[in-house]
Amino acid sequence: MSLPAAVVYVVALAAVGVTAGSIPTTLDGPFKPVTVPLDQEAFRGNSVDLPDSDRRVRRKVSGFSPEQISVSLAATYDAVWISWVTGDFQIGDSVTPLNPADVKSVVYYGRLRYPLHHEATGYSLVYSQLYPFDGLQNYTSGIIHHVRLTGLKPGTRYYYRCGDPSIPAMSSIHVFRTMPIASPQSYPKRIAVIGDLGLTYNSTSTVNHMRKNHPDLVLLLGDVSYANLYLTNGTGSDCYSCSFSQTPIHETYQPRWDYWGRFMEPFVSEVPLMVIEGNHEIEMQAKNQTFVAYSSRFAFPSEDSGSFSPFYYSFDAGGIHFIMLGAYVSYNRSGNQYKWLERDLAKVDRSTTPWLIATWHAPWYSTYRAHYREAECMRIEMEELLYSHGVDIIFNGHVHAYERSNRVFNYSLDPCGPVHITVGDGGNREKMAIDHADDPGRCPDPLDTPDDFMGGFCAFNFTEGPAAGRFCWDRQPDYSAYRESSFGHGILEVKNETFALWTWHRNQDLYNSTGGDQIFIVRQPARCPVGPSSQPPVPTFVIILFDGRPS
Numbered sequence: 001m002s003l004p005a006a007v008v009y010v011v012a013l014a015a016v017g018v019t020a021g022s023i024p025t026t027l028d029g030p031f032k033p034v035t036v037p038l039d040q041e042a043f044r045g046n047s048v049d050l051p052d053s054d055r056r057v058r059r060k061v062s063g064f065s066p067e068q069i070s071v072s073l074a075a076t077y078d079a080v081w082i083s084w085v086t087g088d089f090q091i092g093d094s095v096t097p098l099n100p101a102d103v104k105s106v107v108y109y110g111r112l113r114y115p116l117h118h119e120a121t122g123y124s125l126v127y128s129q130l131y132p133f134d135g136l137q138n139y140t141s142g143i144i145h146h147v148r149l150t151g152l153k154p155g156t157r158y159y160y161r162c163g164d165p166s167i168p169a170m171s172s173i174h175v176f177r178t179m180p181i182a183s184p185q186s187y188p189k190r191i192a193v194i195g196d197l198g199l200t201y202n203s204t205s206t207v208n209h210m211r212k213n214h215p216d217l218v219l220l221l222g223d224v225s226y227a228n229l230y231l232t233n234g235t236g237s238d239c240y241s242c243s244f245s246q247t248p249i250h251e252t253y254q255p256r257w258d259y260w261g262r263f264m265e266p267f268v269s270e271v272p273l274m275v276i277e278g279n280h281e282i283e284m285q286a287k288n289q290t291f292v293a294y295s296s297r298f299a300f301p302s303e304d305s306g307s308f309s310p311f312y313y314s315f316d317a318g319g320i321h322f323i324m325l326g327a328y329v330s331y332n333r334s335g336n337q338y339k340w341l342e343r344d345l346a347k348v349d350r351s352t353t354p355w356l357i358a359t360w361h362a363p364w365y366s367t368y369r370a371h372y373r374e375a376e377c378m379r380i381e382m383e384e385l386l387y388s389h390g391v392d393i394i395f396n397g398h399v400h401a402y403e404r405s406n407r408v409f410n411y412s413l414d415p416c417g418p419v420h421i422t423v424g425d426g427g428n429r430e431k432m433a434i435d436h437a438d439d440p441g442r443c444p445d446p447l448d449t450p451d452d453f454m455g456g457f458c459a460f461n462f463t464e465g466p467a468a469g470r471f472c473w474d475r476q477p478d479y480s481a482y483r484e485s486s487f488g489h490g491i492l493e494v495k496n497e498t499f500a501l502w503t504w505h506r507n508q509d510l511y512n513s514t515g516g517d518q519i520f521i522v523r524q525p526a527r528c529p530v531g532p533s534s535q536p537p538v539p540t541f542v543i544i545l546f547d548g549r550p551s
Contacts, residue, residue, distance in 0.1 A: 023501070025520040030406035030413045033476035036484035038434060039508065047200035047429045047487075049226075049236060050259065057199070057259035059088060064103050064143075066163045066171040068261030069269040073217070075304030075315045077154040077179040080272065082107050082122075083299050084162050086169065087142040089258055091232075097140040100124035103167070105145040109160035113173060116159060122147030127296040129254045130286040137232040139254035146299045154181035174269045177216060180318035184354050187318040187494040188216035193421075194489045195221035195361070195397020196278070198428030199260050202487045205507045206427045210489045211267055213505065217317055218271055221397035222278020222327075222361035226428050227256035227293070229280075238429050252283050257293050276324040277311055278361040278397060282453055291328075307340045314344050320494060321353040323391075325360040328453055331378045338381065345389040350530060354497035354523065356391050358418075362451070363396035365405045365420040367480045369435040369442050371398055372472070373449050373459035380458050383410065387417060390530030392523055393492075393500070397424035401433040402504055403483040404517055411462070413478055416528035419521055421502065427487050434485045436476070443472035482517050498523050 024031070050057055061067045066084040073080055087098050105124045108116035123146060129139040145162070152158065157177050163170035180186035192215035197203050210218070230236040230253030237243035240250065264273075281294040295310045305314040311326035323344060331337055348356060362375035364383065386394075387409050399422050409417035425432065435442045449459045459471070467473045476483070488506040495501060500523075504516035 023518055023520055025499075026407060026419065026522050029481065030478065031481040033478065033480050034482045035436070035476055036482070036486075038485055047198065047202040047427055049198070049200050049429050050204070050263070052234070052255070052259065056204075056263045059258075059262065064164060064167055064169040066145075066169070067265065068258065069162060069171060069174065069265050070261070070298075071176045071269060071272045072274060072299050073179060073272045073301060073315050073317070074148065075301040075313075077181055077316070078152045079148055079150045079304075080152065080176065080178065081299035082147045082149060082160060082162050083297070084145050084171070085142040085258070085261065086145065086163070089139060089141050089255060091137050091139045091255060093137060095128070095138050095140040097126045097128060098143050100126055100143050103143050103145075103169070104164040105147050106165055107147045107149060107160055107162045108165075109149055109158050111153075111156060111158060113159045116161060116173075118149075118151075120147050120149050125296060127292050129252060129283065129292065131232065131249060131251065132286045133248045136249075136251060139232075141254070141293075141296065142258070144296055148299075152178045154178055155186070176270050176272065179217070179272075179316070182316045182319065182352050184319045184351065184497040187320065187496075189493065190215045191317070191492040191494075192218045192489055193221070193395050193423055193492060194218065194426045195395075195422075195424040196223040196400060196428045197426035198223070198226040199256065199263060200427050200429050202427030202507065204263070204427075206487060206489050207264070207267060209505055209507060213491050215271060215491065218268065218273045219322075219359060219395065220273060220275045221359055221395055221423065222276050223280040223397060223424070223428060224275065224278070224294070225256045225260040226280055226430075227254055228252040228283055229429060230256060236429070238431060250284055254293060257297060261297070274315070274322070274324065276359060276361060277326060277328055279328060279451070279453060282328065305344065307337075307344075309336070309340075312337050312340065316353055318494070319353050319497060320355040320357055321348050323356070323358040325358060325382070327360045327362045327375060327378055331381050333381055338385075341382070341385065345385070348389070350390070350525070354525070355393075355494055355500065356389065357393045357395070358386055358391050359395040361396060362398045363403075363420065363422045363424075364394075365408055365479060366396075366399045366403055366422050367436055367438060367473075367477055367483060368399045368401050368403070368433040369437045369439070369444055370400065370433040372437045372444050374398075374451050376449070377454065377456040377458040388530070390416070390525070390528055391418045393502075393521060394418045394420045396420065396422045397426075398422070399424045399433050400428070400430060401425055401483065401485045402488065402517070404481050404502075404504075404519070405479050406481045408479040411465075411477075411479060415524070421490065423488075423490050423504075425485070425487050426489065427507070432485050432487070436483070437472040438475055438477065443470075446471050484517070486516070488516060
C-alpha cells in the first residue's frame with residue numbers, strides 16, 4: 001500500500017474511534033490460521049429443547065387475540081411487514097382448518113403512541129402439515145396474518161397494534177424503528193447475525209445475549225425451529241435419522257413452530273427479523289410439498305425485490321444491500337434464482353449502498369468435518385458472479401460452529417474476495433461441530449458430501465497447492481483465519497462506507513463482553529473494482545475427479 005493510502009486508512013480508523021493495533025483489520029491479513037481450543041467447562045455440546053410446559057412457549061392469549069407477533073422489512077426503508085397468528089393450532093388424526101376470512105388483518109400505527117392515526121390491512125392464511133400414513137398426526141395452523149405498512153419515514157420509531165378491532169381482539173402497543181435511508185452515510189447501528197437457532201436452553205442464552213446488544217436488525221440464516229427433529233406425536237431426538245430411521249416419511253411436530261414464535265415475540269415484535277431457509281425447513285409432507293411452514297409464517301420482500309420467491313430476495317438497510325440466497329432451490333446458471341441474482345446485482349448502485357452482503361444457509365468455506373464442501377455445486381455456479389460484483393461479506397449457518405475466513409476466491413487467498421463468516425451455532429439441540437476435516441483421520445468420504453435434498457456431486461480432489469492430490473488439507477487451510485466451537489451470535493457495526501466492525505459474542509462470556517473474535521472488515525473499492533467486467537484471478541486450485549470416479 002502506498003503511504004498516502006495508508007495514511008487515509010489510519011485517519012479513517014481514528015474517525016471511528018480505533019487506535020492503531022487495538023483491533024485488527026482485514027488490511028492486516030491474510031492472517032495465520034487460528035483454532036481456539038475447545039473450552040470444556042463452557043462447552044455444552046448437547047442442547048436440551050424447552051419443553052412445551054415452559055411458560056415462555058405457552059399460549060398466553062385467548063380466542064382470536066394476536067400472538068407470535070413479528071416485524072420484517074420490505075426492500076426499502078419506507079415499508080415493513082407486521083405478522084402475527086390468531087386462533088390456536090390443531091393436531092390429530094383429523095383436523096379442520098380455521099377459516100382465515102373469519103378474522104380481519106388490521107394494523108393501527110403512527111409516530112405517536114396515542115393516537116395511532118394510520119390503518120393498514122393485509123391478508124391471512126392457514127397452512128396444514130399432512131401425512132398420508134396411518135398413525136401419524138396431522139396439523140393445521142392458527143390464522144397467520146401479514147400486513148404491509150407503507151409511507152414510513154427513515155430511521156423513525158413507529159408504534160403499532162395489530163389484530164381485528166371488530167371482535168375486538170387487538171394486541172398491546174409495540175414499537176419498531178425503520179431502517180435508515182439508503183446512503184453511504186447512513187447505517188443501522190448494530191445488525192445481529194445468527195444461524196441454526198432452534199429452541200433450547202442454549203438458544204435462550206443466545207437470544208438473551210443478543211438482546212443485550214440492542215440490535216436494529218436480526219438476520220437468521222436458516223434452521224429456525226427444528227420441528228423436524230420430532231415425530232408427529234411430540235417425541236424428539238438430537239438425531240432424527242439415528243432414532244427414527246424406520247418412519248415412512250421424515251415427520252415433524254409443527255407445534256414447535258408455535259412455541260418458537262411465542263418465545264421470540266418479545267424480541268422480534270420490535271426488532272425486524274429477516275430469515276432465509278435452511279435444510280430443517282424442508283419438512284416434506286403429502287403431495288411432495290416442502291417448506292410450507294417457512295413460506296407461510298414469514299413475510300418476505302419478494303415482490304419488492306423482483307424475485308417473487310420466499311427462497312431468495314434482497315433489501316436495503318441504509319448503505320447496505322443485502323442479498324438472501326436459497327441453497328435449497330435451483331442455483332444453476334440457467335435457473336430463475338441465478339437470473340434474478342444477475343439482475344439484482346446489476347441494479348446495485350455502490351455510490352448509494354457501498355456495502356454488498358450476501359447470505360444463505362450452507363457455507364462454501366467451512367473447514368469442519370460436518371457438511372464439509374457440501375455446497376460445492378452452489379459455489380461452482382455462483383461464486384464468480386458474486387466475486388465480479390465485489391460482494392464484501394458472506395454470512396452462512398448450517399455448520400454448528402463459528403468460523404471466519406481470510407478474503408478468499410476459489411480456495412485462493414485473494415485481497416478482493418469476500419470474507420466468509422459461518423455462525424451456525426445459535427444453540428439448536430443437534431451436537432456442536434468440533435471435528436475439523438484437516439484433523440488426522442477426520443477427512444470425510446467425498447461420496448458422503450452431496451446434499452441429500454439438492455443432490456449433485458461437485459466436490460473433488462484439489463490439484464494444486466498444499467492440498468494437491470487430496471480431498472482435505474492436512475492442516476488448517478490458509479483461507480481459514482479463525483475457528484471455534486462455541487454457541488453465540490455476531491454483531492456487525494458498519495461505521496462508514498469503508499469500515500465495518502464484526503464481533504463474535506460467545507454465550508460463555510459475560511454480557512457486553514468481546515471475548516470472541518473481533519475484526520474490522522475494510523472495503524477497498526479503488527483496489528478491487530466491481531462490475532461484470534471485473535475478472536477474477538487465475539485460480540490457485542482446480543478440481544479433478546476423486547480417485548478417477550466418474551462425476
